[in-house]
Each structure stands twice: as structure tokens, then as C-alpha cells.
Amino acid sequence: MSLIAAVSGVHDSGGYRRPPNLVAWLVLMPLLAWLFLFVIVPTVMLVVVSFAERDALGRVVYDFTLQNYIRAFDWLWLKVFLTSIWYALLTTLICMFVGYPVAYTIGRAPLHWRGLLLMLVMVPFWTSFLIRTYAWITILSKDGLLNSLLVSAGIFSHSAEILYTPFAIVLGLVYNFLPFMILPIYTSVEKLDNALIEAAYDLGAGPVRAFSQVIIPLTRPGIAAGAMLVFVPSIAMFAITTLMGGGTNPTIGEVIFKQFTSGRNQPFGAALGTILLLIFVLALWITRKYREED
């Protein structure tokens, strides 16, 4: 099963998927209503505002204009987009490699342990985001714990610049998104059949091959889901990057947020947001189309 199939969530095993009957429509109604009211309508409002102007106070004035989009197609904003996408990609890949063994261990753990371990993965994130991040700042700062440890252990001769670097940004992002990779992969690992795994190891081709040729493909839906749940939200995430990175590298989330605050330019922010949505929807649409032709 290809990665794209896993991502697309569409699956047709022969005549299993039937056209919906009345009951099915009724059951789906709440979701459709929710999508319409709270997703489609706000998105339409967003697009409308992106074509509007604003007054001195930053309020939206509904006069049609293309100036926001003309302004948006500038190399500066493209650079900011790319920076965000780059960080998101890096975070997703690192989370995959760091999180997979954890998800595997939890998924194959004794039954009673699994619920406990899953909760233990999430509990750190039930503390306030700010204190958590400031704790990291205390750990990574020049006079902080990590530097003190490394210097006293003789690894570094003097304190290193760890905080306010891209390394710190990625660390912060990976830290906050790791559970969103671990949990989906866990759901795929959990249903692995013992007999299958046994057979994999029994095939005589070393353990690495058994793992990569059998186990990983079987857990692909979970990996794909985890990748989506990390990559997509992390594009517009900026609180972590500004706190851990020192705000020297603007990301698209931060830029859009600033349009609603100091920039007092809601329509421009809406235009940037619409472009982000368009890029994303287009990318997803193309991957699914490619999958269906597959």
C-alpha cells in the first residue's frame, strides 16, 4: 500500500464501499453541518477579506482591491513561506525517526502497559506551554543547565550558543510535536499480528531487512498519519520558533499574526493566509490525483 494511498484516506476494496443510503446521510449530517458552518464559512470570509481594504484603525473596509495579493507576491514573503515549510519538514522527519521506535515499543508492550505508556507520553503536554518552553530556555541558555553540564564534563571549554539558534528551534518543535507522531504510529503498530512478525524474522533475511521490508510497510498508514499531524500544524506554528529562536528568522505564522497586531492590516494577513491554504490544498489535491491514477 503506497504512502500516498495512506495519506489520501480513500480506499476501495472491490464493491465494499457502497453509495450511501438515507441513514448514512443522516449520520454524516453533523459532520457536514460542522464543516460547512465552522470551516467553509470562515474560509470564505477569509478569502473575501483578502480582497478588501482597511482603514486607519486596521478595520476591514469592504472595497474590492487586488493590492493585497500584488503585495503578497514578493520574494520576501516567499522566503518566509519557504523557511516555515523547511522547519516543518525537518521537524516531521526527525519526529519520524525519533518517534517510531517509541511507538513500536509501546505498541508491542504488554496490554496493561500500553494505556499507561500512552498517557505518560502526553502528560508533559498538559502543563502550560509557556512554562515548558521557559524551562527549556533555562536549560539551554548560556548560563543554563546543559552548558554547565557540558563544561564541567570537559566536553566544551566554554559555554556554547545553544539557545536562539536553528538547533534550538528544531529542538523545541520536535519536542512539542513528538506525541503527535508517536500516537498515530502506535495505532498502526498495535494491530500488527504476532504471527506476521514472527514470520518476518523467520524468513532468514537478517533482522534489518525483516523490519524494513515487512514491519515498516505494514505500519505505513500510521506513519503517514503521524507525518500529516506533525507537518501540517507546524507550518503556521510560531510561538515556539520566536521563543526558542529569538525571533530573528520570521515564519509565516508570525508574519500573519503581526498583520493582525502591529501591522494593522487584516486584509493582507488574510491574503497571506489564503495563499498558504491554496498552496496546501493544491499540494494535497495533486498527490491524491496522482494516487488515483496509480
Add this chain to the structure above:
Amino acid sequence: MKKTITLVLSALAAILVGCGKAPEAKKLSVFCWSEYIPQSVIDQFTKETGIQVSVENYASNEEMLAKLTAGGGEYDIIQPSEYVVEALIAQKLLHPIDKTKIPNLSNIAPQFLKMSFDPDNSFSVPFMAGTVGIVVNTDLIKDDIKSFSDVFKPDNKGKIVVLDDAREITAWALLSQGLAINDMSDANLDKVKPVLANWIPLVKVFDSDSPKTALLNGDVAMGVVWGGEGAILLQSNPKFRWIIPAEGTHLFIDSLAMPKTAKNVENAEAFMNFILRPDVSKKISDAFPYTNPNLAARKLLSEEQLNNKASFPSDADIAKMQVFRDIGTQGSKIDEIVTSVKAQ
């Protein structure tokens, strides 16, 4: 697995049962900065007047503006900064104040009254003031820093923290070139673009929320920060020095005002009068070391508080400070300039 969920859910539900609803009584709805009005002050107001106060917080003026103008929330009191007051007055969004109901207004030092953004104090009363200045960690920096130009030298690359505020940074650049800080015309902006292009790459951290963190942690050696931050740093360690830049700086004032749609106008005016009482104002100063414009309250403060140079710049210094005016839509342009330099 199911048992775990049920147990956790039921326990959490038990906690929720403890949530009650406040009784409908005399009411006041306050929309203010987080950590600016101590809860003890609000509780005291309720005790003395019987008025129930509900408080909502925001973390920036523009957040407040965005919510206010979108029609969200019905607030009786808001806490805008000086340039926002000006903008709101211009858009006729503030409710006029009946000054006869606020006799304590006379406690305010004259230099903080009748300011350019509200010449008659018809719409706002001063709450707290402050400034922006330079903080230096004298353990790490041995030079004598006196001005913005001293801070933004190539030698200091990677040692500086500044506010993450495009308008602030641009204002400092304008000051360093001897230009008026409120003249954000395109011509002026063109003049300061090269200055910004030189300054911004030298900065290690941009932080408007807590620039003191980077200074306390030793990650930076100097910074251009709010007076309140400076005051906290001075309180925490004598190695920090506070300097008013030689080129000048600006004074900001946060005021209390009423939106035009306020429902409880009399309660709001009573609240304003309450805040202006010297004993109440002293409580606020005890909690947060900002520049207190209330002369009667200052008489109640300790020597230590009054000697904190970051909290209380000299009158001579204040006379030289300019005040931000509303620059309307130019804010967007400044933002773009700063962002483009940052993104290099």
C-alpha cells in the same frame, strides 16, 4: 484502557462540579493587560462598592483592538496605550468621561495630564507610564554605553536583545538620526532603512514579552527594553545598569478608557476614581515597578522604589521624551521593512 478513561473522566468531572456561576449583581466588565491590575486591587474594589468585576486579558494593544472592532465582548473599561487612545478618539469609539465623577484625577502629576493624544482628558485617565531605555550587564560589557549608536556597534553583534516591535525599533533609528519619531513618512523611512539594515543583524534576540530573560540568563549582554523590565533587572542584580539614550527616547502612557458601547458607565467611572486613589495606586506600584504618574501615591512609595532609575526617570529626562502618535496604516510598512531585514 476503558477503565482508565472512565476513572480519569469521572474524577475530572467531579472537579468541574465545583464550578459555580457568579450571581447577577452590580457589574463591571474590564478588558485589560495581563498582570497590570493586581487581583487584590480588583477584589478590594468589589468589597468597597459591591460591584462584581469580570476581567478579560489581552497581551497587546492590537489584540484588544482586533477583538473590540470585530464586535466581540461588551467591555466597560479598556486599557489602551497612548497612540491607541488617539486612534480610538479619532474613530469616535470612546465614551466621554464625566470628570466630576473622578475627583482623584487631581492626584496625577501635571506632566502626565492633558497630553497630546487626549488634550483635555475627556476620554482617558492615566494608569501607568513608562519608557524604553538601555540595559547593560556591566559584568560582560566594560564600555560606557550612552546611546543607541553605542549599542548597535558591530563589536556587539550577537550580544543584544531588543523589543520585537517594528515601530519601536524604527523610532530608535529615527532618534539616532535626529528625526522626529512620529514622522513615518516614506521619505523618513527611506532614510532609516540603511540604519535598520545595519542594526538588525546585530541583534541576537527579539522579545517584547520578557527581554529580561535573555539578560538574566547571560545569553545577551545588553538590551533596549521597557522600563518595567529594566526595573526588575535592577532589582534583581546590581550588575545591571539602566541608561536613557542620549539621542532621546519616548514615554508611553497606558490609560483607562471606556468604549462607546460601555453598559455600566457609572461603575466604570467609579473604578477609574478608585484606581487613582493614592493607596490603591501604591498597591499597583508595589506589584509592578512601572512609572507611577500619581503624585499622591508616590509619597507613599519606599525609597528603594523611588530610587529605581528605570521605574522613575528624572523629571528633566521626562521633559525631553516624546510620545508616540498614531501612525495609522504606516505600521504595516514598517513591519515589512523590519521583516525583510530580519529575513536576510
Add this chain to the structure above:
Amino acid sequence: MFFLRLKFMTIDGVSHGASNSPRLGRRVTAARLQAGLFGFWTALVFAFLYIPIILLVVFSFNSSRLNIRWEGFSTRWYGELFGNKVLIDAFQNSLSVAIATTILATLLGTVGAWMLYRYKFPYQRALGLLIFIPMVMPEVLMGVSLLVLFVQFLHLPLGFLTLTIAHTTFCFPFVLVGVQARLQGLDPFLEEAAMDLGATPLQAFWKVIVPYLMPAIVSGALMSFTLSLDEYIVSVFTTGAQSQTLPLKVYGMAKVGLNPQLNALSSIFILVTFLFAFGSYFFSRNKKT
């Protein structure tokens, strides 16, 4: 010690029904090595996850007001916390909203994923894309547009309801995607077999599909709860004075230094959750016959 036990458990699964071939030794060693390595890595990751938490708890006993240097032991923050009605109310609000959001989001996400999987709805691809929009849309945009929607179009008072709706909107896609992943490779004849035995589609769904989906449902619920608990930007724009959540009270605190009462609050909450998690683990373990 815990991970050694883990290794034995997985080996049990692997060596079940093994034959007495010489390859057995190598296979068991390989499996053992892999489980050991993974177990060690998991321990490291857990340590990574908990480092700031340990620091957080330690600093809740710090006598200094600023959360930066350790200056001495003190329990004053715990004492002050119990008198801090504002913070506690805010925390209770956060919890109630998070629980309501979790329930709604889990329902929407699970039923939605199942319906989309089971039936061929028109515009299926478009629906699938729509679901990702709340995830990718920057929070400030969602917050402001929902604010305008609630206030100007729906004339709803801002409060618990609007806040829950807003939170649910960006949480349910997480549940839906997770459940969809679990549905891949579901044996289609599972449901048919149940119905052959006389079950209605609803019964088949409830008694066969839901248990199968349970790990994904629980994962989705955990993710929703976590996301809702810490949400700031959307909450700023979609709530009212009666429903102030903890992040709203906390985010401006950085200006005067994050109050260690927050550390105390978080530490207590973690302790309570730990007690429940471990408690129910021991409970379910002892219950097993």
C-alpha cells in the same frame, strides 16, 4: 528494570510456537537485540520528554519569584496558589472546555472517518481536503473569522459554547486522520461477518468496529485534550469573561516573570494524573483473572 521485563514479554510473542531449529537462536537474538535497542531508545525519549517537567516541578519549590535561578527551598507558591481564585477558576475552565472538546471532537472524528470509509459519498476528495483546513489555517485567522461569525452572523454570546465550538473545530481533524489510518487494512468482511450473524449495521459498528478502532479513538482523544488545554490564540478571540482559560491568564505573565504558582499548579495536576494512570493500571492488572 521495566524495560528488561518488556524484552521478555516481546520475546514471548516471538518465540511462541517456535520449532527447534538452529535458526531459532539467531532469530531470538535478533529480536532480543531489536527490542532491547528500541527499549533503550524509548527510555531516552521519555527522559527527553520529562526533562523540562522535572525542572518545572523543582522550580515550583524555588524561593525565588523569577523562574530562572534556584535560590532556596520554599513551599510558598503552593500556599499562594490555593488562595489564587483567578488562576484556579481559569484552570477549571480550561479543563471543562478541554473535556467537552475532547468528547465532541472524538465523536465527530470517529463517526466522520467511519462514514467516509464505509460509504462512497459524492465529492469525497473535496471533503477530505476540507478536513485539513482547520489544521493548516493559522490560528489568528481562524480565531478572528470565528469571532466575526459568532458575533455578527450567529449572534451568540462569547463564552463556553463558542470556545468549545472553536476548539472542537481544530481538534476533530486530528481524531479523524488517526482513525482513518487505523481503518486502512481493516478486513472488509469483518463487518459483513457480524451482520451475517444477525447484527444490524449499528450493532456491527458498535460491537465490532469500535473495539477495533479503540486505540485510534483513544489516541485522538488524548491529542484533542492536549491541544485544547493549551490553546491560546483561538481562545483569545472566541471566549468571554466567564470562560477565561488558563493560557489567557498566563500569557501576559511573562512580562513580570512567570509566577511559580503556575509551576505549582502544573505539578499538582501532573501528580493527580499520574496517580490516576498508575492507579487504574494496577486496578486493571489485579482485576485480570
